[in-house]
Structures are given as structure tokens and as C-alpha cells.
Amino acid sequence: MHQDIKKILVTEEEIIKRTDELARQICEDYRKEGKLPLVVGLLKGSVPFLAELIKHMDLDICFDFMDVSSYEGTESIGDVKINLDLHASVKDGSVLLVEDIVDTGRTLKEVKRMLKNKGASDVKVVSLLDKPDRRVVEIEADYVGFVVPNEFVVGYGLDYNQKYRNLPYVGVLKDEIYG
Numbered sequence: 001m002h003q004d005i006k007k008i009l010v011t012e013e014e015i016i017k018r019t020d021e022l023a024r025q026i027c028e029d030y031r032k033e034g035k036l037p038l039v040v041g042l043l044k045g046s047v048p049f050l051a052e053l054i055k056h057m058d059l060d061i062c063f064d065f066m067d068v069s070s071y072e073g074t075e076s077i078g079d080v081k082i083n084l085d086l087h088a089s090v091k092d093g094s095v096l097l098v099e100d101i102v103d104t105g106r107t108l109k110e111v112k113r114m115l116k117n118k119g120a121s122d123v124k125v126v127s128l129l130d131k132p133d134r135r136v137v138e139i140e141a142d143y144v145g146f147v148v149p150n151e152f153v154v155g156y157g158l159d160y161n162q163k164y165r166n167l168p169y170v171g172v173l174k175d176e177i178y179g
């Protein structure tokens, strides 16, 4: 375990197992609907989860990325802006949006709205983590890996000041790290 981590909330094994379950469920649902989604990851937090998820998806999907501004430090700045837009067109297509965590829900709500404005016919969301206690706007992911308590978490894509994204598990930092 990394020296800055106080406790592990979700292990790598648990993440891989749950991601496989999610991928199967997602593919089954799209197959039933006769749709093939464009998988869209939100940079940078979704990268490890997206990489794991698509390996388990038995569909001929394409994926793309968007970068929207989110957190500075541990508090949401509440203002979502596009730093990097999609290369692919979403017009009249299905989108599966991949998130690391749904916290206040502001990012998700705004990005869903943007994708609908670009002409996406339907937008579903899969998020590795969900922190429902922190929600300030009414929005839910369609698929959730793990519900976590109201604590700031890092690892598996999630950062604190850009660090700890590469940890293979989700954990909580020691109090002294926040200085």
C-alpha cells in the first residue's frame, strides 16, 4: 500500500470483478436495444476504468475522450467547461459516458446536456464510483461500480492535485497529506 494512503476502500480485485459484471450488463442492454454506443471517457479520471471496461465489452465499440474542468483541490468549482472536445460525431448515435465518480452530479448533468445538444439520441452513464450523499443536482448514473461514503477518495484514476491516479485501488489519504 502507498505510504500516503490511510485505508483502501475498494481493492483492485474487486474493481476488476465488478467491471466485468458491469460490462456484461451494459452489452446485454445495448444488444437488446439493437444499439452500438460510442464510449466516451471523461479525462483524466475515467482512463483506468475505461481501459478495464472496454476489455470486457463484447461489442464492436469505438471510444473517444472529452476533457471538462472539474475539481481544484478537494472542492468542486461548480463550473463545467470543455477543455477538449470529442473527435467523433455523436449525431443520432448512442453514447455511453464513462465517469470515475459521480459526486455533486454537476459534471454529469452538464456533459449529458452537451451531448444531447450535439445530437446524441441517447446518453447512458457508467461510473466506477458513486457518492450519493454529496449530490446537489438530481442525476444518477445508469450503471455504478461501487457506492462510497462521503470521503475524498483517490486511486484508479482519481487524483488529489493530479497525484495518485495510478494507484490500482481506491483509497483514502492520510489526514496529514492535506497539510
Ligand code: IMP
Binding pocket: 045, 070, 071, 076, 099, 100, 101, 102, 103, 104, 105, 106, 107, 108, 151, 152, 153, 154, 158, 159, 160
Ligand atoms: P461532480 O461534478 O461534483 O459530480 O464531480 C465530478 C468530478 O469531480 C469527478 O469526475 C472527479 O474528477 C472529481 N471528484 C469528485 N469527488 C472526488 C473524490 O473523492 N476524489 C477525487 N476526485 C473527485
